[in-house]
Each structure stands twice: as C-alpha cells, then as structure tokens.
Amino acid sequence: MQELFKELNPPQQTAVRTLDGPLLVLAGAGSGKTRVITYRILNLIRNKKVSPRHILGVTFTNKAANEMRQRINQISEKRIKGLTLSTFHSFGVKILKEHIHTLGYKNNFNIYDENDKKNLINSIFNEMNLDATGAGAEYNINIILRQISLAKNNNLFLRYFDRIEHEEYKLTVKNIYKRYEELLKNYNAVDFDDLIVLPIKILKKNEEIRESYHQQYQYILVDEYQDTNDIQYQFLKLLINKKNNICVVGDDDQAIYGFRGSKVEHILKFEKDFPNTKTVKLTSNYRSTPVILEAANRIIRNNKSRHEKEITSIKKGGSKILLKESHSELEEAEFVAGQILKYHHETKVPWEDMAVLYRTNFQSRPFEEAFRFKSIPYILIGGMQFYDRKEVKDILAYLKVIANEKDDMSLLRILNYPRRGIGDKSIYNLNQYSIKKKICLYDALSHAHEVEDLKSEALTNTVAFHTLIKKYKNEFFHSKKPMYRIAYDLVRQVKYEDQLKNEVNEPRLIKRKMYNISELISGIRNYEEEAAATGEKANLFNYLNRVSLLTKDEEDQEEEGKVSLMTFHLSKGLEFQVIFLVGIENDFLPHLRSIEDGTAIDEERRLFYVGITRAKDHLVISYARNRKKFGLLEEKQPSIFISEIPEEIITRPYTAIKDESERAEIGKNAVNKIKDLLQK
Numbered sequence: 106m107q108e109l110f111k112e113l114n115p116p117q118q119t120a121v122r123t124l125d126g127p128l129l130v131l132a133g134a135g136s137g138k139t140r141v142i143t144y145r146i147l148n149l150i151r152n153k154k155v156s157p158r159h160i161l162g163v164t165f166t167n168k169a170a171n172e173m174r175q176r177i178n179q180i181s182e183k184r185i186k187g188l189t190l191s192t193f194h195s196f197g198v199k200i201l202k203e204h205i206h207t208l209g210y211k212n213n214f215n216i217y218d219e220n221d222k223k224n225l226i227n228s229i230f231n232e233m234n235l236d237a238t239g240a241g242a243e244y245n246i247n248i249i250l251r252q253i254s255l256a257k258n259n260n261l262f263l264r265y266f267d268r269i270e271h272e273e274y275k276l277t278v279k280n281i282y283k284r285y286e287e288l289l290k291n292y293n294a295v296d297f298d299d300l301i302v303l304p305i306k307i308l309k310k311n312e313e314i315r316e317s318y319h320q321q322y323q324y325i326l327v328d329e330y331q332d333t334n335d336i337q338y339q340f341l342k343l344l345i346n347k348k349n350n351i352c353v354v355g356d357d358d359q360a361i362y363g364f365r366g367s368k369v370e371h372i373l374k375f376e377k378d379f380p381n382t383k384t385v386k387l388t389s390n391y392r393s394t395p396v397i398l399e400a401a402n403r404i405i406r407n408n409k410s411r412h413e414k415e416i417t418s419i420k421k422g423g424s425k426i427l428l429k430e431s432h433s434e435l436e437e438a439e440f441v442a443g444q445i446l447k448y449h450h451e452t453k454v455p456w457e458d459m460a461v462l463y464r465t466n467f468q469s470r471p472f473e474e475a476f477r478f479k480s481i482p483y484i485l486i487g488g489m490q491f492y493d494r495k496e497v498k499d500i501l502a503y504l505k506v507i508a509n510e511k512d513d514m515s516l517l518r519i520l521n522y523p524r525r526g527i528g529d530k531s532i533y534n535l536n537q538y539s540i541k542k543k544i545c546l547y548d549a550l551s552h553a554h555e556v557e558d559l560k561s562e563a564l565t566n567t568v569a570f571h572t573l574i575k576k577y578k579n580e581f582f583h584s585k586k587p588m589y590r591i592a593y594d595l596v597r598q599v600k601y602e603d604q605l606k607n608e609v610n611e612p613r614l615i616k617r618k619m620y621n622i623s624e625l626i627s628g629i630r631n632y633e634e635e636a637a638a639t640g641e642k643a644n645l646f647n648y649l650n651r652v653s654l655l656t657k658d659e660e661d662q663e664e665e666g667k668v669s670l671m672t673f674h675l676s677k678g679l680e681f682q683v684i685f686l687v688g689i690e691n692d693f694l695p696h697l698r699s700i701e702d703g704t705a706i707d708e709e710r711r712l713f714y715v716g717i718t719r720a721k722d723h724l725v726i727s728y729a730r731n732r733k734k735f736g737l738l739e740e741k742q743p744s745i746f747i748s749e750i751p752e753e754i755i756t757r758p759y760t761a762i763k764d765e766s767e768r769a770e771i772g773k774n775a776v777n778k779i780k781d782l783l784q785k
Contacts, residue, residue, distance in 0.1 A: 127375075134359065142328060173328075225292075248611055315343060372412075403749055425754050446479065456667055464694045465617065470628060498518070507578050602619055630736040688728065690743060
C-alpha cells in the first residue's frame, strides 16, 4: 500500500487513509475520485484487515461497478472475493431474493420490464373501461407509468397524485395506481422501482433483518452521492449501522439530475446527517488546462448553495476560450464544422477526441447537416438522428406525397395521421381497390366513391384528405410563397399539435416534438436561402433529394473515429481534447423554465459547469443572434452565464457586432432582463 500511496496527492491520501466514521469526499471534476474509492477499499482490506464481505460499494450503473471491480483486481496481487460492488437496484434484488417472503411474496418473483408494465396498465384500463387509444383519449399508458415511477421515487406514493388539480382525473389515477400495485403482488411481480421501495419496507419492518445487514456491511462507500434521490437516500440510511462507517464521494457542483428526482440537498446536508464527519476536498484536476478551470470556477461560485471549493489544474499553459457569436444557427454550425476540420488537420486531434454539446436534442439538426456536407464523421449519442424522429418523418411523409403521389408507403403513413376518421378497415379497402385497378393509392383516393364497404364518414374524410394534398401540390409548385411558409401552414392545417396533445398529454414532450418540427421547417428555409445565394432552383423535389442524402444509412456504424454529438447531461463523466458548447443562449441555457421559476437556475449553471469541465485542452463556446422557429426569425440573447467568464481568458475570432459599446449594452440588457424575471 505504501507504493500505492505514492501515486496519490495529499488530499487523496487523506481520503484513502480515513477509514472509520463518516467521510465526505468532495471530488471536483477530473480529480481522480474513482482512484480514491478503489484505493480506499484496498486499504480497508490490506491495512485495516477488513474482510471483503464486510464492504459494500454502491454506484449508479453496472458499468461503473464493473470498472471499479476491474481496477481493484488489477491493482491487487490476487483476485478479491466476497466484495460487494453493486448498483442500488442490484443490491435491492439481493435483499429481495433473501427476504421478499416477509412481504407476502414468493421468492421466485418476476421483475416486470416496460412492456410487461404497459400490458398490465392496459388490462387495468380495460377493466375500468378507460379509453386510452382513441383521439381525445384522456388517459395515456406512458404518462400513467411515469407518474407511478415518480410517486415511488419521490417517496410519496399515493400522496404524489394529490398535486393533480382535476378531481376526477386525480381519483381515477389513484385507483389505477392502487390496482397496479395490487395486481403486481397478485402476479408475484415487482417493477424496477420496487427493487428499492420493497427492500426499504423489509428493513423498516424487520429489525432482525436490518441488524443482519448492519453486521455484514461494516463499511459502506457510495459513488456519485449528489445524484441520490429520496428513496435511495432512505435505503442507505437504513443500511448504515451505529458506527457510521459511511464514505460518500461526489460533487454538488455536478448535480444535474434534478429532473429525475435527484436531490443535491443530500450531499449538502451530509455533515448534519452524520455528526463528526471528516470532509476531504479533492481539488487537483488532472484533465483540464488552467484557463478552462478558471472559467469553470468563476461560473460555479455564483451558486449560493454549495460547498466552497476551487479546482486547480496540474497542467500548465493552455489556449484561451474561443467565444463565437454567429448571426444564425446555420452560420454557427458552419463555424463549428470548420473549427473541427482545422483541429483535425492542423492540430492532428483525432475525430473521436472532439465533442459538440447542446442543451436539447433538437439542436443537433444543423450540425448533423453541416457535418455530412463537409464529410465529418460523427455519431449521435443517446438519441435518434434528427431525420429518424417520428414527428419529423411524419411531416416529411406529407412532403413526399405532395412531391410524388405514387409514394404509397408515405401515403399510408399519413392517410389517417393525424387522425381524420379513416380507419384501418377503410384504408384496407382503399388499398385493395388500388391493387385491383392497378393504380397507385393516391389515385384510388380520387375514386373513393367507387370503393365497396367504404362508410359515408370515411368517404367524406378520404375526399377531404385528397383535396388537402391537391391544395398543397398547387401551393408548393405554382404559388410564389416560400416553401417554409407553406410547410408551416400544412402543419397547422393538419392539426399535428392537437394530435400530440391527444396522444401524449405531457406538455414538455409535446413541446420537444414541436421544436423538432420547427427545426425541420427552419431547415427548409435555410435550404431556400442557400439555393438563392448559389443560383440553384429551390423546389420541393430538390429539397427532398437533399434530405435523402442526409438520411442515407452509413455502412460504418462504429463509434471509433467519429465526432460525438450529445446533450450536456449525457456528457457527464466523459472527457475530450476539444469541446464545443453550442447554442449557449438564454432560453436554452439557462432553460426558459428555470428562468421562469427562478429556483432551477443553480442546476442550469451546474450543467454549464459540467460541459466546460469535459474539455481537456480546448474549449469553444458559441451562440447565435438569431434562430428560426417554424422558419420565422427569432432574436436571441447570449446566455447570462457567458458574462460570468472573465474577459481576459476569452478570445473571439470575429463578431457580428463590431462596436464593443454596443456589445456591452446588449449584454447589460440581457442580464437585467433575467434578473427582473428572477425577482418576479
């Protein structure tokens, strides 16, 4: 162990040597927290002579647990047996396998996956005569399941539903929840959330079982403690014995999962929960340059509720932060693509050591297009590529039918979507008629009155749909209106947003999907502007051919050798030589919701901090002065967080605003606007 200690800096050594009593390790970004956890476990076993079976290490993912186990076995002279390194849920399964019978279950219980849960809720809907499928359906299976999960993870259960204002809906959802729980038990099954909820019940109910775990697990270590939610917190509290040999490692400055139920308060109040806590701060950063960390420190210190600490770099030198203002999202994407090519060809940065981070997934569209046209290999992490998203495919299907009425596949996709009263039976009859007459399905629509077994309502709706397509054929190919305006009118006329409201009943998801459609329409406008600038003829055929090139499947699906595109949230735990933070504007980061309620602004700042600290050597921050929403230009303001970065560590390639006094005035107005919103 003495040789291993030499690899650690003084604060790391302190954390590894402190074995008894409560220990809070505040591990700043890139400070080597995983090494501290693994070495501490080895020190417990080798120097303290603690049996591995008395040690429990808890983390959030199987991947993290496996990596920790591999590191320990690599460092150790021999394979360590009996050590428990687990996720919260896996450890919950261990308890349930041994003791679930105390709750009236059999030991051979099943764990229901998402499909199992959906089928169960669907059976409850049928039992209660609730319509969850038709247009205007009030109850949605996905929403109900999400509400049930939130009820459990927030440790509220039935009380969670009391926040629903609509009394009838509240009562019905409560009854669904109670029946769901009843049926799970009847079927000797548990869901994923129960893997923590039920062990808590067992430990609370049975003192003898609780004491047996206190005897077995004398030392408990928890990774990423800032990400614990209420039931995980309660689970840990029940597992810790009177000696309080609990070590938690985390960073309140990187607590970014509040939307999932994580509570940063758990790490902030750890010293109150456990008197005589020893606190060790790991502040030596092995990843980023001093300039990058200066920006990170200056930003995060504006959060009031946090443990005071400043991370410092062991590196020297480093380039200034490149801050780019663009006129539009298209110019921003072109700039980023150009910089990536420059870093790759001139500085020899591998493609896979560069990443573009944005706040929400719909922001990927202009970058995907720019990268494809410049032959930059990229991979989209954690989400569908833009043109693979359902709502985008739906609107493109309309455009494809308008451009080519013989496209039966696209026509079948939209004939009754959004729903317009042309049911499956009617579509089948229309299709059979087209086959019999050897004509395309679109032509069959014009002869709908000849189709047998077509009910009068379906006939009326079919004729109306055919008229709609004819109208927009004329609009796109014979009017002088811009295509993006016609596409926008089309989305409104088919009432796509109303359909989403009937299906989803979750405002955030509806907004996200409509943002994606907005991006599609903005892409049409960008195409028209490019065509005008180059003298190309802008028409629907050429646009769709352009999209086809963008959506062509790539033969090489390997992640190696590709620039990563992902959200800020998905970047946590990763590092890249070059990081591009894009769309850093008010309404995106900080997000509009956090500005409106005022309480979530700290988490938005932490999100920006996480993005900055992913960069090892180069950091590029960009924003646009204008963005298109449904093809219409909206003026944007740079994020208030940008003003928190010291001017002396920033460099600008060139700007759309030449007059620095004008820049200062705009920045001042933006900050005042946000302050006014926060005070309301």
